[in-house]
Amino acid sequence: MSNLEGYWKANTSLIRNLLIVWALVSYVLGILLAEPLNAIRLGALPLGFWFAQQGSIYVFVILIFYYAWKMDQLDRQYGVHE
Amino acid sequence: MSVEAWTYLIVGITFAIYIYIGYASRVRETAGFYVAGRGVPAIANGAATAADWMSAASFISMAGLISFMGYDGAVYLMGWTGGYVLLALLLAPYLRKYGKYTVPDFIGDRYYSHTARAVAAIATIFISLIYVAGQMRGVGIVFSRFLQVDIATGVIIGVAVVAFFAVLGGMKGITWTQVAQYTVLIIAYLIPAIAIANVLTGNPIPQLAFTFSDLVSRLNQIQVDLGFTEYTKPFQGKPMIDILAITLALMVGTAGLPHVIIRFYTVPDVRSARYSAGWALLFIALLYTTAPALAAFARYNLISTLHGKTLEEVRQIDWVAKWEKTKLLAFVDKDGDGKITVAPGRAFALKGGKPDFNTPDEKSKNEVHIDNDIIVLSTPEVAKLAPWVIALVAAGGLAAALSTAAGLLLAMSSAISHDIYYRIFRPNATEAQRLLAGRIVILLAVILSGYFGINPPGFVAQVVAFAFGLAAASLFPAILLGIFDKRMNREGAIAGILVGLIFTAVMIGMMRAPQIFGAPAPVIPNLFGISAEGVGVIGMILNFVVAYVVSRATPPPPEHIQHLVEDIRIPKGAGQAAEH
Numbered sequence: 001m002s003n004l005e006g007y008w009k010a011n012t013s014l015i016r017n018l019l020i021v022w023a024l025v026s027y028v029l030g031i032l033l034a035e036p037l038n039a040i041r042l043g044a045l046p047l048g049f050w051f052a053q054q055g056s057i058y059v060f061v062i063l064i065f066y067y068a069w070k071m072d073q074l075d076r077q078y079g080v081h082e
Numbered sequence: 083m084s085v086e087a088w089t090y091l092i093v094g095i096t097f098a099i100y101i102y103i104g105y106a107s108r109v110r111e112t113a114g115f116y117v118a119g120r121g122v123p124a125i126a127n128g129a130a131t132a133a134d135w136m137s138a139a140s141f142i143s144m145a146g147l148i149s150f151m152g153y154d155g156a157v158y159l160m161g162w163t164g165g166y167v168l169l170a171l172l173l174a175p176y177l178r179k180y181g182k183y184t185v186p187d188f189i190g191d192r193y194y195s196h197t198a199r200a201v202a203a204i205a206t207i208f209i210s211l212i213y214v215a216g217q218m219r220g221v222g223i224v225f226s227r228f229l230q231v232d233i234a235t236g237v238i239i240g241v242a243v244v245a246f247f248a249v250l251g252g253m254k255g256i257t258w259t260q261v262a263q264y265t266v267l268i269i270a271y272l273i274p275a276i277a278i279a280n281v282l283t284g285n286p287i288p289q290l291a292f293t294f295s296d297l298v299s300r301l302n303q304i305q306v307d308l309g310f311t312e313y314t315k316p317f318q319g320k321p322m323i324d325i326l327a328i329t330l331a332l333m334v335g336t337a338g339l340p341h342v343i344i345r346f347y348t349v350p351d352v353r354s355a356r357y358s359a360g361w362a363l364l365f366i367a368l369l370y371t372t373a374p375a376l377a378a379f380a381r382y383n384l385i386s387t388l389h390g391k392t393l394e395e396v397r398q399i400d401w402v403a404k405w406e407k408t409k410l411l412a413f414v415d416k417d418g419d420g421k422i423t424v425a426p427g428r429a430f431a432l433k434g435g436k437p438d439f440n441t442p443d444e445k446s447k448n449e450v451h452i453d454n455d456i457i458v459l460s461t462p463e464v465a466k467l468a469p470w471v472i473a474l475v476a477a478g479g480l481a482a483a484l485s486t487a488a489g490l491l492l493a494m495s496s497a498i499s500h501d502i503y504y505r506i507f508r509p510n511a512t513e514a515q516r517l518l519a520g521r522i523v524i525l526l527a528v529i530l531s532g533y534f535g536i537n538p539p540g541f542v543a544q545v546v547a548f549a550f551g552l553a554a555a556s557l558f559p560a561i562l563l564g565i566f567d568k569r570m571n572r573e574g575a576i577a578g579i580l581v582g583l584i585f586t587a588v589m590i591g592m593m594r595a596p597q598i599f600g601a602p603a604p605v606i607p608n609l610f611g612i613s614a615e616g617v618g619v620i621g622m623i624l625n626f627v628v629a630y631v632v633s634r635a636t637p638p639p640p641e642h643i644q645h646l647v648e649d650i651r652i653p654k655g656a657g658q659a660a661e662h
Contacts, residue, residue: 004648004651004652007651007652008651011651012566015171015172018167018171019167019171022164022167026160026164026329027326027329027330030156030160031156031316031322031325031326031329032322032326034153034316034317035316035317038314038315038316042293043293043294044293044294044295044296044297044298044299045292045293045298045314046314048316049153049156049314049316050293052153052156052159052160052316053148053153053155053156053159053374054289054292054293054371054374056159056160056163056164057159057160057163057367057370057371058367058371060163060164060166060167060363060367061360061363061364061367063167063171064166064167064170064171064356064359064360064363065357065360065364067170067171067356068170068353068356068357068359068360071175071353071356072353075353075653080652080653080654081353081653081654082351082352082353082653082654082655082656082657
C-alpha cells in the first residue's frame with residue numbers, strides 16, 4: 001500500500017506544480033500584471049495582452065502533454081500501468 | 083459557379099458524409115450507444131472533443147465579440163481553453179478509470195445515493211438543454227445567412243441530420259461524425275484567416291502576423307485617434323475582479339460540462355484519456371489562437387475601409403453592399419456630411435436588446451453598426467477569396483453547430499434514459515430495453531431542441547452564463563472531491579451541490595432579472611463587482627466550503643466507497659472495468 005501512497009503523492013505534487021504554472025500564465029501574467037507587463041513588448045504586441053490572448057493558451061497545451069508524458073513514467077515506475 | 087451553388091454543393095457533400103458515417107457506425111448495444119464501445123483512439127477523441135466543444139458561437143461569433151472587446155475578450159480565450167488543463171489533470175483520467183457511462187453515474191455511485199444521482203442528472207439535463215437550444219438556432223441562422231432559406235427550414239434540416247446519426251449510432255455515430263466535422267470546421271476557419279493575414283501583413287500565419295507585424299500598433303493608433311482607448315489596453319469594459327471571476331468561472335465550468343466529460347469515457351484506457359485531453363486542447367487552440375488575430379485584422383480592416391469615406395464610395399465595395407442588405411452592417415449619416423464616422427458608442431438605439439434601425443442613437447457620433455458575426459462571415463470576401471471558400475465557411479459553421487448539438491443531446495438523453503430510467507427506476511431493464519429507451523429519448527431530445535431552435539425562448543441567449551455557472555458551482559466540485567477527498571461523504575456532497583446550485587441560480591436570476599423575468603431593472607447589478615457570468619465562482623467556493631464542513635460533521639463514507647476511491651486513483655485495470 002505504501003507503494004501506491006507514494007504514487008499518489010508523486011501524482012498530486014506534479015498536479016500542484018503544473019497548476020501553479022497554469023495560474024501564473026493566465027491569472028498573474030495575463031490579468032493581474034497585464035497593465036504593467038503591457039509596457040514590455042513581445043514582437044509588436046504588449047506582453048500582458050500577448051499572455052492573455054495567445055501565450056497562456058500555448059502554455060495550457062504544453063502543460064497537458066507534459067502531464068501525460070510524466071505520468072507515463074510514474075505509472076511504469078510504480079507498476080500501475082495497463 | 084455562384085456562391086449559392088457552391089454552398090449547396092459543399093454543404094450537401096458534408097451532410098452526405100455525416101449521414102454515411104452515422105450509418106456505418108450504427109450500434110446494437112448500450113456500451114456502443116453511450117461510450118462508443120470505449121474503442122476511440124486518443125487523437126480521434128481529441129478531434130471529436132474539439133468539435134463537441136466548439137459551437138456555432140465559437141465559430142461565427144467569438145472573433146467578432148473579441149474584436150469589439152479588445153483585451154477584455156481574453157476572458158473567453160483563456161476561459162474556454164484553460165478548463166482543459168483542469169479536466170486533464172483533475173478529472174478525465176479518474177472518471178475514465180471509474181469507467182461507467184455518465185456524470186450522474188459517478189456522482190450517484192461515489193456518494194452511494196440516488197438523491198445525489200438525481201440531482202446530478204437534473205443539473206446535466208438543465209445545463210445541456212440551455213446550451214442546445216442555441217445550437218439549433220445557430221444551424222438555422224447559418225442556413226438563412228448563406229442560402230436565404232428561412233430559419234425554421236434550416237433548423238428542420240439540421241434536426242433531421244442530427245436525428246439520423248445520433249439515434250442510429252449513439253455515441254459511436256456522434257464521435258466519428260464529430261471527427262469529420264472538426265476537419266471541416268478547422269479548414270473553413272483557417273483558410274480565410276490565413277488569406278486575410280497575408281493580404282494585410284504579408285505574413286500568412288495568423289498567429290505570427292498578429293504578434294510580429296505592426297498591424298496591432300497601427301490599430302491602437304487609429305483607435306486613439308478616433309476617441310476609443312487602445313485595443314490592447316486591459317479592463318476597459320469590465321473591472322479586473324470581474325475579468326478574474328469570469329475567466330475562472332468559464333474554466334471550471336468547461337471542466338464541469340457533462341457533454342465534454344463524457345467524451346473521455348470513450349477512450350480505451352487512462353493513458354489515452356490524458357493524451358486525448360492534450361489533443362483536444364491542441365485542436366481547439368488552433369482556432370482559439372487564430373480568433374484573436376482575426377479579430378484584430380478585421381477590426382483594423384473595417385475601420386480603415388469605412389472611416390472618412392463617403393457612403394457612395396463604400397457601397398461600391400461588394401461585401402459592404404452584400405452585408406448592408408442583411409443588416410449585419412448598417413449606416414446612418416447623423417451629421418449630414420455624407421461621410422462615414424467611426425466612433426465609440428452605438429450607431430442606433432437599442433430596442434429589446436437589438437438595434438432599432440429607424441432610431442439613430444444621438445448620444446454617439448458613431449455612424450456604423452457592425453454585427454459581431456460579420457467579422458468571420460465577411461473575411462473571405464474581404465480577402466477576395468474564391469466563392470467556394472465562402473461556401474466552405476457556411477459548411478464550417480454548420481459543422482460546428484451540429485457537432486456541439488449532437489454531443490449535448492447525448493449527454494442530456496443519457497441522463498434521462500440511463501441515470502433516471504435505468505439506474506433509479508428500472509434497474510432490471512434488459513439490454514434491449516435500455517438501448518430502445520436511449521434511442522427514444524435522444525429522438526425526443528432532438529425534436530425538443532429543434533422546437534426551441536424555431537421558437538427560441540427569449541431568455542436563452544441571456545442565460546448561457548447559467549450553463550457555465552451551474553456546472554462550476556455543482557458538478558465540478560462534487561466530482562473533484564469525489565476523487566481527491568476520500569473522506570468526502572454523501573451528506574457533504576449533496577449539501578455542497580445544493581448550496582452551490584441554489585446560490586448561483588438565485589444570483590444569476592437577480593442579476594439578469596430584466597432578461598429572464600422581464601423586470602424593469604436587475605435586483606442587484608453585481609456582487610462585489612462580479613457579474614452574472616462570473617458569479618458561479620462564488621457558488622463553487624461555497625460548494626467546497628459547505629461540502630467540507632458538513633462531511634466532517636457526519637460519518638465517513640462506507641468502506642467499499644473508500645476502496646472505490648483508491649481504485650480509481652490507479653490506472654491499472656481500466657480495460658476490465660469497461661466490461662461491467
